[in-house]
Structure formats: C-alpha cells, structure tokens
Amino acid sequence: MKQPTPLADALLAYEEKNVVPFDVPGHKRGKGCEKLNAIFGERLGSLDVNSMKCLDYVNHPVSVIKESENLLAELYGSKEAFFLVNGTTSGVQAMILSVCQPGEKIIMPRNAHKSAMNGLILSGAIPLYIAPDYDEEMGISLNITLEQIREIVEMEGGIKAVFLINPTYFGIASELKAIVDYCHERDIVVLVDEAHGAHLNFSDELPMSAMAAGADMSAISLHKTGGSMTQSSALLFNSNLIHHDAVRQAINLTQTTSASYILMTSLDLARAELAENGKEHFERMLDLSRWARTEINKIDGLYAYGEEKLNGKSFYAFDETKLVINPSGLHMSGFELYECLRDTYKIQMELGEIFTVLAIISLGDTKENLQKLIDALKDISENNPCRFLSGTCEEIPMFGEQILSPRDAFYAKKEVVLLDESIGRIAGESIMIYPPGIPILALGEVITKEVIDYICYIKKKEVSFASSYDETLESIKVVTTKKYVEKLR
Numbered sequence: 001m002k003q004p005t006p007l008a009d010a011l012l013a014y015e016e017k018n019v020v021p022f023d024v025p026g027h028k029r030g031k032g033c034e035k036l037n038a039i040f041g042e043r044l045g046s047l048d049v050n051s052m053k054c055l056d057y058v059n060h061p062v063s064v065i066k067e068s069e070n071l072l073a074e075l076y077g078s079k080e081a082f083f084l085v086n087g088t089t090s091g092v093q094a095m096i097l098s099v100c101q102p103g104e105k106i107i108m109p110r111n112a113h114k115s116a117m118n119g120l121i122l123s124g125a126i127p128l129y130i131a132p133d134y135d136e137e138m139g140i141s142l143n144i145t146l147e148q149i150r151e152i153v154e155m156e157g158g159i160k161a162v163f164l165i166n167p168t169y170f171g172i173a174s175e176l177k178a179i180v181d182y183c184h185e186r187d188i189v190v191l192v193d194e195a196h197g198a199h200l201n202f203s204d205e206l207p208m209s210a211m212a213a214g215a216d217m218s219a220i221s222l223h224k225t226g227g228s229m230t231q232s233s234a235l236l237f238n239s240n241l242i243h244h245d246a247v248r249q250a251i252n253l254t255q256t257t258s259a260s261y262i263l264m265t266s267l268d269l270a271r272a273e274l275a276e277n278g279k280e281h282f283e284r285m286l287d288l289s290r291w292a293r294t295e296i297n298k299i300d301g302l303y304a305y306g307e308e309k310l311n312g313k314s315f316y317a318f319d320e321t322k323l324v325i326n327p328s329g330l331h332m333s334g335f336e337l338y339e340c341l342r343d344t345y346k347i348q349m350e351l352g353e354i355f356t357v358l359a360i361i362s363l364g365d366t367k368e369n370l371q372k373l374i375d376a377l378k379d380i381s382e383n384n385p386c387r388f389l390s391g392t393c394e395e396i397p398m399f400g401e402q403i404l405s406p407r408d409a410f411y412a413k414k415e416v417v418l419l420d421e422s423i424g425r426i427a428g429e430s431i432m433i434y435p436p437g438i439p440i441l442a443l444g445e446v447i448t449k450e451v452i453d454y455i456c457y458i459k460k461k462e463v464s465f466a467s468s469y470d471e472t473l474e475s476i477k478v479v480t481t482k483k484y485v486e487k488l489r
C-alpha cells in the first residue's frame with residue numbers, strides 16, 4: 001500500500017510556492033553559491049530550507065515532522081520516534097543522558113562504539129564493562145550474555161541501565177528478549193545501539209529487533225541500512241520506566257536547531273520505502289548474502305562465517321546481511337585485504353580489521369556487484385596481486401582495569417608520554433581506529449603492555465587512528481591528577 005510522506009509533501013509544496021527568502025540558509029535556494037549548484041544541481045539548493053511553521057521544527061515538532069515521526073514509530077512498533085540529524089551518535093548519547101545521572105551505574109559491553117563511551121563523559125555515568133567472548137577462528141569479539149549481566153547485577157546492585165549492541169558491526173546479536181525481561185523485572189532500563197540494526201524489523205530470519213524485544217529505547221542508523229541519507233537516524237522510545245520528556249530534553253541538548261530538511265525528508269522517504277517494500281528488500285538481501293557466503297567459502301584461504309557459529313549465548317543470533325571474511329588462510333591481515341580490494345579492484349569494503357574484512361549488504365546491492373567481489377577474492381586467492389603476506393598478530397589484548405570514570409579522566413590533568421612510558425598509568429585519551437570506532441584503549445583505563453604492543457602492531461599497518469592526540473601515536477596522554485594516580489597504588 002502506498003505510504004504517506006507528510007514531510008516530503010510539505011517540502012515540495014513549499015518549493016512550489018516560490019517564496020522570496022529573507023531567511024537562512026544564506027545561499028538563498030542555491031543562488032548565492034554557483035559552485036554548489038554546479039556539483040549538486042539547482043534542486044538541492046532549492047530544497048535546502050530552514051525551519052518554519054509549515055515545515056515544523058525538529059526540536060519541538062507538532063505537525064509534519066511529528067506526523068512523519070509517528071509513522072516511523074508505527075513501523076517499528078515503538079510509542080514514539082525522534083528524528084536525528086547528527087547520526088546515531090546523538091541517539092546513543094541522548095539515551096544515556098536521559099537515563100543516567102552522574103555516578104549512576106550502567107552495564108555496557110567493552111566493545112561499545114565511541115559514541116557510547118563519549119555518552120559516559122557527557123552524563124557522568126559509571127560504566128561496568130563486560131568483556132564479550134572472543135571467537136579465535138574469526139578473530140572477532142562476540143556479544144554479551146544474560147549470565148554476564150546477571151553476575152554483575154547480583155554482585156554490584158544499584159544498576160540503572162544496561163546498554164546493548166544489536167547486532168555488533170559483525171552481525172552478532174545477544175539473547176535480547178531474555179535480557180530485557182530480566183532487566184525489567186528489576187526496573188533496569190535497557191538501551192540498545194542499533195546502528196547496525198535498522199533493518200532487523202523487516203525479516204523473521206534476522207535477529208530480533210530492540211523494539212520487538214520490549215527494550216526501552218533504541219537508536220537506529222537508518223542511514224546505514226535503512227536507505228536514508230548519511231547522518232540521518234532515529235531514536236525509538238518505548239519505555240515505561242523513563243518519561244519521554246527526559247528523552248526530548250536530552251536530544252535537544254545537542255541537536256541542532258537548524259536541522260537539514262534534506263536529511264529529515266530522506267528519513268520520511270526511507271521510512272515509506274521500508275513500509276512499502278522493506279520485507280521484499282531484505283528477503284532479497286538475505287538470499288544474496290547467503291549465496292555470496294557460499295561462493296566465498298569455496299575460495300581457498302577464505303572463511304566467511306554463518307549460522308554454524310551460533311552458540312545459544314554470546315553468539316545468540318546472526319544478521320546474515322553482514323558478510324565477514326577472514327583471509328588468514330592467505331596469510332593476509334584484514335587490513336591488507338581491505339586495501340587490496342580498494343586499490344586493485346576498486347571495491348570498497350565497510351572495514352578491514354586485523355583478521356577480517358566486512359561487507360554490509362543492504363538495499364542497493366545487486367548480484368552483479370557481489371559477483372565482482374567474489375571474482376576479486378578468487379583472483380587474490382589464486383594470484384595475490386597485492387603481494388601482501390604479513391600474516392596477523394597473535395591475539396587481541398585484554399583491556400586494563402577501568403580505574404576512573406570516563407568523565408573524571410576527561411577532566412583530569414594530563415601529560416604526554418612516550419607509548420612505552422605509559423604502561424601502568426591511567427589513559428587520558430581513548431585510542432581507536434575508525435571504522436569500527438571501538439576503543440582499543442578507553443579513557444580512564446590502566447594502560448597494559450599488551451595494549452601497547454597491540455597498538456604498535458596496528459601502527460605498522462599504517463591505519464589511521466581516530467582522535468588520538470598525537471597523530472603519529474609515538475606518544476599518548478596519561479592522567480596526572482594526584483588523587484587519581486594514588487588509586488593505582
């Protein structure tokens with residue numbers, strides 16, 4: 001059935017009126033910047049308008065944005081939905097800010113994205129990290145389990161929230177429903193990062209979505225797998241434990257007052273497309289991914305895991321639209337395969353890590369494109385044109401003890417020391433490669449030799465480290481505030 005698109009309709013109706021603009025944006029429907037028009041075409045400028053009564057306001061929507069948000073909520077089975085124009089990052093942070101006051105405890109997987117870690121700085125919440133199991137064969141972290149959560153809840157008490165990733169970048173999902181039920185019996189709020197799960201709603205063969213499991217909130221990257229434009233995401237709200245006003249307030253703390261109508265309209269249109277054809281799209285995506293996985297597993301030296309990895313706990317469910325390929329059998333690292341595919345075959349993967357490369361299969365993918373990937377992988381396996389043969393490092397290090405809250409570490413005094421000299425001290429910055437944006441070293445953790453060795457190994461791969469103080473990563477910031485340093489003794 002054809003779906004309504006209230007925001008897109010309002011925007012087109014406004015464009016039609018040919019109103020004389022004495023408001024911002026200052027390019028005045030593109031006329032002020034020929035260079036914009038030359039690349040993007042006049043249409044983009046004419047649709048890039050500011051908030052006004054007939055187009056509604058993102059910070060307190062009452063008409064067309066609200067209608068479109070309501071349609072999104074209906075599609076995902078939530079009570080409310082909030083549009084976001086600063087990616088899922090702002091949704092993750094708004095979820096944490098609206099639930100946790102400074103000093104309140106939140107359980108979180110240690111392989112959470114930096115947006116969640118930064119949410120801890122903003123809110124002052126205290127993370128109780130869980131180290132997920134590690135799959136040696138694939139070289140990836142799995143997800144956290146109900147047992148691990150239960151253990152912390154029973155040991156610590158006073159837990160405000162549990163933060164989950166559904167699924168991880170590598171498609172691995174936890175036993176979400178059981179975790180939600182367990183937490184709700186104890187009035188613990190469940191927040192879900194669904195940056196990689198905006199499509200879960202559209203097939204019973206995908207892991208259960210956060211809203212279907214009854215979670216309180218979920219931040220979904222519609223721009224990643226839902227078809228909308230980069231940066232456009234949504235926060236889904238379904239809580240009986242938290243008031244929606246707290247969520248609105250938290251969103252408005254950081255969300256712009258000049259949200260892009262191009263981005264918001266893309267949410268309106270992507271939602272309509274998903275409502276009309278989402279099930280067919282993702283059935284096709286699943287068929288394509290399964291076929292590609294089977295073909296890749298016929299190639300010497302490569303392994304793309306599938307449902308054979310399910311273990312009922314830390315790998316409870318698998319999102320098969322994530323095609324994760326391990327090239328260790330070719331004596332290549334994932335970084336090298338990633339580079340080789342891009343530079344030699346013009347194939348851009350989502351990410352390369354030590355042991356894996358990842359392809360995300362989504363709405364716009366075709367069998368032809370997947371065939372190109374399969375052909376390139378066959379060629380690499382047979383001929384290794386990139387001459388990479390570095391092998392991989394032994395293993396991923398255990399992270400150090402979280403001795404300071406991320407917020408305390410953020411505001412602490414710091415000095416810069418050489419990497420070797422930082423061992424045994426408290427991290428004054430987080431170190432990560434992006435993507436995936438998961439800290440190798442997190443703010444406030446004790447720095448271990450294993451972590452430094454691992455950073456040195458990765459440095460040799462010439463990957464760029466996101467947001468580290470020293471771009472060359474010869475040195476690192478450590479905490480010097482006396483009262484914190486004394487905690488080390």
Ligand SMILES: Cc1ncc(COP(=O)(O)O)c(C=O)c1O
Nearest residue numbers: 086087088089113115193195221
């Ligand atoms: C697991 C996870 N959470 C959150 C985010 C942040 O999403 P966004 O880039 O839309 O801000 C990402 C981005 O890659 C992610 O991988």
